Amino acid sequence: CTADLDITPNDDQTTLSEDLFTNETAYKQVLAGIYANLALTGTDGAGSSNLKNIDAGTSQFGRVLLYVQSLSADEMIWSYENDPGTREIQRNLWTAQNPLLLGMFSRAHLSIALANNFLRETTDAKLDARNVSTTVRNEMPAYRAEARLMRAMSYYYMMDIFGKANFSTEDDALNSQPPAYDRAQLFEFVESELKAIDTDLIASRQNQYGRADKSVAYMILAKMYLNAEVYINESRYTDCVSYCEKIINGGYSLATNYLHNFMADNNTNSATNEVIFPIVSDGLTTQNYGPTTVMINGSVGSIEVNGTEVGVSAGGWGGALRVRKQLANLFNSSFANDTRNTIISSGRSIEITDISDKDSGYILQKYSNATSTGTFGVDQTFVDTDFPLFRLADVYLMYAEAHLRGGGGSLTTAVGYINALRTRANNSNTITSGELTLDFILDERGRELHWEAHRRQDLIRYKKFTGGNYNWVWKGNGSNGISLPAHFNVYPIPTASMAANPNLTQNTGY
Amino acid sequence: TVTEQSTSIPLPGVNVVIKNTTTGTATDFDGNYQIEAKKGDVILFSYVGYQPMEIIYSGQKTLNIQLKEDAAQLDEIVVIGYGSTTKKDATGSVESITSEDFTRGNIVTPENLLSGRVAGVSINTSGSPGSGSEIRIRGGSSINASNNPLIIIDGLPIDNNGVNGSNGILATINPNDIDSFSVLKDASATAIYGSRASNGVIIIVTKKGKATFSATYDAQYSFGELTDRIGVFSGDEFRQLIASQPVNGSSLNESLLGTASTDWQDEIFRNTVSSQHNISMQGSLFKAIPTRFSFGTTNQEGALLTSNFERRNLGLALNPSFFDSHLKINLNANLAFEDNRFGDTGQIGAALGYDPTQPVYDPSSPFGGYYQHRNGSLLSNGTTNPVASLLQRNNYGDANRSYGNLNFEYKFHFIPELKAVLNLGYDETESKTIDYTSTLVATNDPVKGNSSFGTQKRTNKSFDGYLNYSKEFGDVRTELMTGYSYQKFTNNGGNTGNRRDPASFPSTFADPDVVLIGFFGRANISLLDKYLLTVTYRRDGTSRFSEKNRWGNFPAAALAWNISDEDFLKDSNTISNLKLRVGYGITGQQDISGNNDIFLNRYRGGDQNSQYQFGNAVIESLIASEINPDLKWEETSTIEFGVDYGLFDKVTGSLNFFQKNSTDLLFTASVADGTNFSNSIIQNIGELQIQGVEFSVNTDIVKKEDLNINFNFNATFLKREIKELALGQDVRTGGIAGGTGNNIQILREGEAPNSFSVFKQLYDTSGNPIEGAYVDLNGDDIINDNDRYLKENPNADVILGFQSNINYKNLDLSFNLRANIGNYAYNNVNSSRAQYERILDNSVLANIPTSILNTNFQRTSDVIISDIYLEDASFLKMDNITLGYTFNNVSKTLKSIRLWGGIQNVFTITNYSGLDPEVFGGIDNLIYPRPRTVLAGANFKF
Structure with a gap:
């Protein structure tokens, strides 16, 4: 009876693909799987991972994005440096062996693989x-179109962070060694792809919550155009302005309260x-160690033990996250009542001379597991708070900058957009058109968008990330900051990823 | 009647034939036989393990024969796969250990009967009650796939995976039921098990029924005590430390100190009392069926508070023969009931670190009256009281196992040279686990504690059958065997999740079935009893690989030459035995737990905590699973040269040289990102080489009527080296405590597996280590991962075992010693705890090891990868010493009583600074300590 060697899965969570699509709801569920790769690391709880050689918690898409874009810049400090x-x-000492960079590269490419798979399974x-x-x-x-959008978004992030990606589409075989695309090739592909899917994408604000619509494609395009000088050495600000307008015309408005x-x-x-x-994040059904879980638990102060205020355990993660001096200084005394200023400084010094000393440096309380009506999320570790990857305030700021x-x-x-943000923040110090400068916008972006995984990209665009014309604390491992070599504008390709694909x-520089 | 010469016990099953005819019979259970013979016929009596006897029939009515046991060990029966042979005829590297050679002492699980006894076999058992062991034969031939040997009980290969709630696959087996072990080491011996034999095979033979009545009763009591503790600060020392020692530049808050002086290690550890009782009866049921029945109970207290192991075993063996012994049936049926209470070993670390100035109890505490760091009724952050954590939790596991097999052996009536054997085996373990904590447990969570219930069931069904043909053609003896084997494993279960937590959901799991099918054959040819050839072949199929890759072929051949039978040595007084062996073979590996269906195109739905949301409604997301349809067998080829020697009829032993090369390693390695549904999947890449020398010697130094002294010594030299890795790339491994995801070991081409990868510590002029200062090995002025270097590895270069038995009149003394040389251990206890910043445990104080005084380091993250924590963990241990006295012929029914006493874990000599140099995988992160145990027992024979 050698036929017994033909086995099938016994577990009710696992289905063979040949059986799966006999049920038509599977198509939407497989599509949800592509989106879920941004929120989950695996299928079996927050500690599970479908990526290897990296801790499950630290291979979550939003979290590693936060690390590469915010933690590497002038806004955030992580106290537990024994977390590899x-x-x-x-x-800013990273090497190609850095596990978080492997997590970023592999997680984004998994989105590409999942999208390619969906496209293969849904041909006519x-x-x-x-x-x-x-x-x-x-x-x-x-x-x-949404699958292609998620794939393009991954390529966009790879272009920004690593300047390269393994390029594969639904036409490529599994386990192959695909060509590597550089920034110019990725720029061209993402741009043409996002434009090609425009007609098939659902109109702005008309799709189900959690799914992407036309505006998401516009947002990526707007960001690519804003940074086109960095990526392809071309000025595309006009395109940026026109895509910002498309988004703004899509029916968005600012939340009544910044928080x-x-x-x-x-x-x-x-x-x-x-x-x-x-x-998406949910304390019950979508548990993850993602950016909101990390920032809400992590921003609980070691002295303040103020976790219950934000709906997690009193001690949270014991002071894992703090604020670098440069971010704190953006909120000078004229921002004391600005609702964007959630910094807690009482009893603390602004300086962090010793990163492991969790009592030094300011903390902040931007993210919360409390609701707008005063109740709390269902779980005390895994928060209900969704991470706003793209939001209208960013579009306003991009519009102003591109202008x-x-x-x-x-x-x-x-100027009206900037003042709308200030007014919404209960800040009466509106600006005049004369005050709208590029440097002002960079600072205002810091005030509006800190800890939202944008900062590194912004500083690079302003030529302030590498070099020595802007040194923040601990930049380049100096307590007051030292210059970084120019090759740090892109991250190194992870060793493991490079070894698996000789292309x-x-x-x-690395 | 045919009887055994020394004991006069009747021998059943003795072959009685008239020489040069086909007329023959066999003795019955009482040793009686009947045969028709003419005067002058030569009657041949033969029985394995006894010297054959030829008698010229002179017409008498009864002919009583006494057969003499074959003194020469050479004819000792050695169980090999699908059959047996004699030591003299064996061509492979096979070692047989029978009950009189077993290691003595506190034997709770069967593998410890073998501890230190066999060259090339290492057994590492933790101190927790009833705990399983890590068994390695020749170091293990895989990196990512299983390194466990195949274990076969009376023909039933058992699953290497245990169930939740049980201590492991051997913990349910009563060591008292075991008659012998055969350890198959080289490929020529193991290849008959093909795809599962790369890590060696251990064949366990249980005791059988006998025709004559006998009974035994064994009782054993043991008293255990931990002899060592990890040095931490006492209450007073700690108060002084807090007052004087700044952490990260700021002085500590003395108001957090308490007034008590508590040794938390003393509070969580205890002295233990354990007992074992075994009854066995052998005899003939209905005067026809040789039967053995056994009953055993074991109750072992763990040194860690609340941990406990209890087991009850029932065993039944029925061994009848029919049709003049043409048909033999062996039934072996066992029931085991294992009840465990597991103590949370995490509390060992909590006890090390708990503030010694605080008391265990606090009447005002809302948390069950235990002291907790708190602010009113609100718990402070930091470690919770370890005594409370242990006593307020009942983590209970209950595993019931039934296993056994039914074996038919039929010798064809008309072709007595042909034998058919059919073996049906069954093994099923069902377990229940209950994890229940008090609702007064220390937490601020609205969900108070845990209450969950789990079940698991594993089954293993096996069927095999083979034909065996043996015949002599003049000077040539041949034995041919061919057969088929089928085995199927299932595993499933579920857990309720925490029933007090509305956010926790029940879950179930079901592994894909594993089916293994094999066709096998073996030919043994012996010429003049001097030149021996064995050829084996097995073809195996596994359900773990896709159709195109699932079959593998595993051939082996061996030659042996009994030189001592050659004329020029035959009469030597010095060399009583000399045999040269050479063997070569290929074995396989397909045990990739967790990847049983990786060749299939699958999707996995998220569990109830891993869903997505569309439109604020939950949708179960489906994510394609990693896939490798090309996965195939890992192959190990082994070449071996061996010498078996005997000197002066007193000294025997063997010397083996071997080299194993595992190729197409089942290895988890990177795939190009974006081309699979993971960044890394299990693939066939890489090569591992193991070279080794094994030496053993057994000596009867004195063999007299009143005094017998013998010793056994064995030595193993092992070298494992990675020859090739996936993409030539290093793989970090060996996760350590002290931060998430830190690794201390590495896999690298040209190095031993799991070599330690560390920073080279810098020292100041007075020889004190400088915190966080390392040698910039690549000279780029940056200290980063590229400056880590490789130093040593966790595996011993040399493993030694020594055992001695001394009998003087009725007194017996035995002891054994074990040594490992060249094994290194990373002291993760010190590396993750002995830094001053660890005194601050969130908002409370914590104790740290006193070894801090050697380094005065401040920060864990600066020093955790330093080579200062890597230590030589070579050791010499006396595992046990036992003294006994036997009273013979006490009464008419009571044949003997043996009273004995002993000590387990007598001493350890080592330079290693941690608690115990014998750690798992080279990383010492608070193992469950092994107590020193005083034993007393009595053994009654009826």
Whole structure:
């Protein structure tokens, strides 16, 4: 009876692909799997991971994105430097062996693989063969466009962070060694892809919460155009302005309260008017060690023990996160009542001379597991707070910056957007058009968007990340900051990723 | 009647044939036989293990024969796969250990009967009650795949995976039921088990029924005490330390100190009392069926508070023969009931670190009257009281196992040279686990503690059958064997989750079935009893690989030459035995637990905590699972040269040289990102080489009527080296405590597996280590990962075992010693705890090891990778010493009583600074300590 060697899975969580698609709801669930890769690290709880050689908790998409974009810059300090990789990221000492960089590279590429797989499984030929109903087939163009959008988004982040990616589409075989695309190739692909799917994507704010619509594609395009000088050495500010306008015309409005964007009910409160794309988190059904869980537990102070205020255990993670001096200084005395200023400084020094001393340095309370109505999330560790990956305030700031950089549009409109953010923040110090400068915008971005995984990209665009013209504390491992070599504008390709694909070569300087 | 010469016990099953005819019979259970013979016929009596006897029939009515045991060990029966052979005819590296050679002492689980006894076999058992062991034969031939040997009980290969709630696969087996072990080491011996034999095979033979009545009763009591503690500060020392020692530049808050002086290690550890009782009866049931029945109970207290192991075993062996012994049936049925209470070993670390100035109890505490760091009714951050954590939790596991097999052996009536054997085996373990904590447990969480219930069931069904043909053609003896084997394993279970927590959900799991099918054959040819050839072949199929890769072929061959039978040595007084052996073979590996269906195109849905949300409604996301349809067998080829020697009829032993090369290693390695559903999948890449020398000697120094002294010494030299890795790339491994995801070991081409990868510590002029200062080995002025260097590895270069038995009149004394040389251990206790910043445990104070005084280091993260924590952990241990006295012929029914006493864990000599140099995997992160145990027992024979 050698036929017994043909086994099938016994576990009810696992299904063979040949059986899976006999059930038509599977298409939407597989699509949800692509989105879920941004929130979850595995299928079996927050500690499980479908990536290897990296701790499950630290391979979560939003979390590693926060590490590479915010922790590496002038806004954040992680106290537990014995968590591998964190020391090298926040002191700008990283090497190609850094596990967090492997997590970033591998997690984003997993999104690409999952999207490619979805596209392979939903070709007309396959749908015909499976006799898929008209109802599902009618939804398929949007599903496929969303899969391509998620894939393009991954390539966008790879372009920004590493300057390179393994390039594969649904036409490539599994376990192959794909070509490596550089920034220019990725820029071209992402741009054309996002434009190609525009007709199939669901209109702005018309899709289900948690799924992406046209505005998400516009947002990525706007960001690419804003940074095009960095990526491809071309000025594309006009395109940036026009895509910002497209988003703004999509029907978004600012949340009534700045902090609504960062609360446990930001999937239902006024933030839903502002947030363009969230990474979902739920204390019960979507548990993860993602950016909101980390920032809410991590920002609980070692002295203050103020976790219950933000809906987690009193001690949280014992003071894991603090604020670098440069961020604290953005909120000088004129921002004392600005709702964007959530810094807690009482009894603390602004300086962090010893990173492991959790009592030094300021802390902040931007994210919360409390709701806008005063109740709390269901769990005391895993928060309900979704991570606002893209939101309207960023678009306002991009519009203003692109305008100043020669992208057209209207100065009055730009100033109006900035003042709308200030007014929303209960800050009466509105600005005049004369005060709208590029340096002002960088600072205002810091005040509005800190700890939202944008900062490194902003500083690079302002030529302040590497070199020595702007040194923040612990930059380059100096307690007052020292200059960084220019090759630090992109991260090194992780050793393991490079070894598995000989077509990938190391970035210059590493 | 045919009887045994020395004891006059009747011998059943003795072959009685008239020479040069086909007329023959066998003795019955009482040793009686009947045969028709003519005057002048030569009647041949033969029985394995006894010297054959030829009698010229002279017409008498009864002919009583006494057979003499074959003194020469050479004819000792050695159980090999699908059959047996004699030591003289064996061509492979096989060692047989029978009950009189077993290691003595506090034997709770069967593998410890072998501890230190066999060259090339290492057994590492933790101190927790009833705990399983890490068994390695020749170091293990895999890196990512299993390194466990195949264990076979009476023909039933058992699953190497245990169930929740049980201490392991051997913990349910009563060591008292075991008659012998055969350890198959080289490929020529193991290849008959093909795909599962790369890490060696241990065949366990249980005791059988006998025709004559006998009974035994064994009782054993043991008293255990831990002899050592990890040095931490006492209450007063700690108060002084807090007053004087600044941490990170600021002085500590003395108001956090208490007034008590508590030794928390003393509070969580205890002296233990344990007992074992075994009854066994052998005899003939209905005067026809040789039967053995056994009953055993074991109750072992753990040194860690609350931990306890209890086991009850029932064993039944029925061994009848029919049709003049043409048909033999062996039934072996066992029931085992294992009840465990597990003590949370995490509390050992909590006790080390708990503030020694605080008391155990605090009447005002809302947490069950135990002291906790708190602010009113609110718990402060930091470690919780370890005594409370142990006593307020009941983590209970209950495993019931039934296993056994039914074996038919039929010798064909018309072709007595042909034998058919059929073996049906069954093994099922069902377990229940209950994890219950008091609702007064220390927490600020609205969910108070845990209450969960789990079940698990593993089954293992085996069927095999083979034909065996043996015949002599003049000077040539041949034995041919061919057979088929089928085995299927299942595993499933579930857990309720925490029933007090509305956010916790029940879950179930079911592993894919594992099915293994094999076809095998073996030919043994012996010429003039001097030149021996064995050829084996097995073809195995596994359900773990896709259809195109699932079959593998595993051939082996061996030659042996009994030189001592050659004329020029035959009469030597010095060399009583000399045999040269050479063997070569290929074995396989397919045991990749957790990847049983990785070749299939699968999707996995998220569990109830791992869903996604569309439109604020939960949707179960489906994520494609990693896939490798090309996975195939890992292959190990072994070449071996061996010498078996005997000197002066007193000294025997062997010397083996071997080299194993495992290729196509089942190894988890990177795949190009974006081309699979993980960044790394199990693949066939890499090569591991193991070279070794094994030496053993057994000597009867004195063998007299009143005094017998013998000793056994064995030595193993092992060198393991990675020849090739996936993509030539280093793999970090060996996770350590003290930060998430830190690794201290590495896999690198050209090095031993799991070599330590550390920073080279810098010292000041007076020889004190400088905190966080390391040698910049690559000279780039930056100290980063590229400056870590490789130093030593956890495996011993040399493993020695020594055992001696001394009998003087009725007095017996035995002891054994074990030594490992060249094994290194990373002291993770010191590396993650002995830094001043560890005194601050969130907002409370914590104790640290006094070894801090050697380094005065401040910060863990600066020093955790330093080579200062890597230590030579070579050791010499006396595992046990036992003294006994036997009273013979006490009464008509009571044949003997042996009273004995002993000590387990007598001493350890080592330079290692931690608690015990014998750690698992070279990383010492607070093992469950091994107590010193005083034993007393009595053994009654009826």
